[in-house]
Amino acid sequence: MALSGLDIYKLLPKTNCKECGFPTCLAFAMKLAQKQAELSACPYVSAEAKDKLAAASAPPIRLVTIGSGDRKLEVGNETVLFRHDKTFFHQPGLFIRVKDTLPAAEFAAMAEQIAAYELERVGISMRVTGLAIENASGEDQTFANCAATAHAKTKSPLILISDRVSAIAAALQKIPDAAPLIYAATPQNATEMAALAAKHHSPLAVRASDGLQGLAELAQAVKDAGVEDLVLDPGARDPHDSLVAMTQIRRLALKSNFRPLGYPIIAFAGEGASSKAEEAMVAAQYIAKYAGVVVLDHFDPATVYPLLTLRQNIYTDPQKPIQVSPGLYELSGPTADSPLLVTTNFSLTYFSVAGEVEGSGRPTWLLIVDSEGMSVLTGWAAGKFDAEKIAKSVKQYGVADKISHKKIVIPGLVATLSGELEEELPGWEIRVGPREAIDIPAYLKTWN
């Protein structure tokens, strides 16, 4: 809950000593409210005022960092329940659970495979976040060795899964600066786990199985013990109870500014499922509904790819569709007599069309019209992709100077534009292309 300048003023010494660099305490308070000054500039502020101001300025869901280095994961700091209200900001981490009972060579190979997994969609790179290592062996050193291997092979965020404090301690000793997520503090081990997390500056998951009340009390206790970076496991495992718990946690944080549950949530998709297919469904639910960390039990590209895609889709800013720059694109080195296609500058449209054209092997000109990031049909419905705009782009980007023929192919979905476009572009032949990008290669084969 943000405080106003006057609220802040009431907490200041009101001596107008000017040592903060502002002429009065009120002026300083106003700057603080606008986040243009730091409270530390005031040498006389009371500890009580500091606490109040810090609490008031903290986001309702804390931003928690897991891991270190380039691949670290930041989750939390979400501000809405529905993405259309603003956007979801920090994509949940997708981790693969691997047991430390796997033979060392297999474990290392698995770690390498997961770290190397990367693909691209609409020009954005997507990858699995990291490994969640489970101490299934019950051995401290085996667990620690796996953690060391995983850290060395992946340089990616890790989750250390064990209820045994000695196992976590052994692993943290091997990777002292990796800042893995410790999973988990329970009512039985919370004091020791909190001490370990504080010592190694690691984020700490807390798990309670007796509902939100127990979870809030445990989180509060761990926070009081000095650990700020928490991740919550509400303990529910089946899809219904998880949905309810995770929705309630998000609401409590955002609507009631309830601090003890103002943290990201961890969810285990495999534990609510009896098959790989079900695991994928549960993981999809967690991505859409409020998890900050999703742990899978299987690493299967055929499942991981759609899950990463869903994550990207749900976390796309609804107010800023991903766009490409309008213009005349050369695909596969076209010449003056190569075909000319036209479509919108919605990134997905561009990448679908460009991908198909490149796949077809036929050199082609692709004219991208500024539809303000809308797809073909949406752009057409909104008047952002019409005959006038297409004709304008043809002129603006000097298409006639580069192409010897006067044939332009419009998307099949807007076949209805061909009449108007003939009027806008006298002397041009308007051709209607396929409705779907996937049919472009076949179409280009017959183009002459």
Added chain:
Amino acid sequence: MPISIDVPKEKWTGTIREITLGATAAEGGTRTRVVKIGGESTLPFLTFEGAMPNPPVVAIEVQDRYPADWSPILLDVWGDVLKDPASWAKKAEEVGADLIALKLQSAHPELDNTGADHAASTVKAVLAATGIPVIVYGPGQAEKDNLVLVAAAEAAKGERIALGNCEDKNYRTIVAAALANSQLVIGKSPIDVNLAKQLNILISDMRLDLGRVLLDPTTGALGYGIEYCYSVMERLRLAALGGDSMVQQPMICTIGEEAWRAKESKVNQGVPQAWGDWAERGKRWEALTACALLHSGADILVLRHPENVTLVKQTVAALFGH
């Protein structure tokens, strides 16, 4: 240290209309069972603050013409039944579909350009082959939609089938056919809350009870605009629960059609290795699209892959806590 928790609960004033598809012999039809959807007074599956009396249901898409352009994954898994809509529908019922979504594709002028008689006999054959309720779609071309949907409505008199799609430029004939033959309609609008509402108003102005109108907000597949569809559905559902009676309709999503034309599910040539096994990927593409849309308010999910019928139904059951 005890902490008291007061979970914020929503007090919704609106309820989604409850709609019944199909009619048994006692009700003037020949269905062995009917399907009830809608009736929600809460967001999907949040039963701690409202009711969700009817679980979302799964329809299997059936076409009256061999779907040669479908993904080979689908052609393989269904096999020869794809050549006959009645056998296909029967098989769909066997794999657990709650509804048949019959698309009269052969009527398309660029395909076989079949007419009203063919449509009527196909609808009768499919009704005879299954006991579950039926949705009938035209080929998606305005004139032919009018022709074959009127024929379908008459051929299925008393069966309480749903006719799709009514769109803003093409709803009068279909709504009239539904009125004359006591059928339902599907109103389809292009991913927009206001357009969906406007179409419902137009349909309701023709005196068709909104208790007989399904809302198709236009589906976007995973990776191909699902986020637009997801958010429009959430907004429609929030508006409905907030009391806007013109959008309190159960929603139908044509997931199979959209998901199976994605490059990811349709082809496997020259795709990155990171995409994984083709058949698995294709199934997931459809299933995850379905899963996300369940959470944004889908009441009928039209699918294409038989294995996903079971999976989606299991997911729904689990979301009800079963």
